Amino acid sequence: MKKIVAGFVLVALVLVTGIFLTNRPDSLPAQTLAEHHEEGHEADHHHDHEQVNASSTEDLTAQTEVSVDIRDFTYSKANITIKKGTKVTWTNQDAIQHNVMKEHDDDQHAHSAPSKDELKPDVFAGPMLARGERYSFTFSKPGAYPYHCAPHPTMKASITVIE
Numbered sequence: 694m695k696k697i698v699a700g701f702v703l704v705a706l707v708l709v710t711g712i713f714l715t716n717r718p719d720s721l722p723a724q725t726l727a728e729h730h731e732e733g734h735e736a737d738h739h740h741d742h743e744q745v746n747a748s749s750t751e752d753l754t755a756q757t758e759v760s761v762d763i764r765d766f767t768y769s770k771a772n773i774t775i776k777k778g779t780k781v782t783w784t785n786q787d788a789i790q791h792n793v794m795k796e797h798d799d800d801q802h803a804h805s806a807p808s809k810d811e812l813k814p815d816v817f818a819g820p821m822l823a824r825g826e827r828y829s830f831t832f833s834k835p836g837a838y839p840y841h842c843a844p845h846p847t848m849k850a851s852i853t854v855i856e
Contacts, residue, residue: 768850782829785822796839806843
């Protein structure tokens, strides 16, 4: 009887070890590694995303209107250059609410966003957006506008406005 139980335990241990080893991220095909990473971090709301990369600026100066999707806790156009007077519209594609807000003191901590009633046309600070909702801001002054999501402050992007 002890040999039978020991045999079952050994078989179960081998099966569990085999399942564990075949489900490790480094054993996945290259095209699914990103998908595996996303699944594993969805619950922590992607707090490790630092999106601004100065070496990859997208030149959109030929456009007078720019659309940016918010999807998977990222801004689809993370670092762009536009001309003064360009209207940028963000659309939330996530199930969770997001916003856009110019960087400010103490922006590394989660905080509230302005309500729709508190919006000002000359202040780059949008309200919380549910899935499918949009916020637009027209940039009237040249300068650097790094921004983030108020409740998810590691979601970052940047807009450079030129004459």
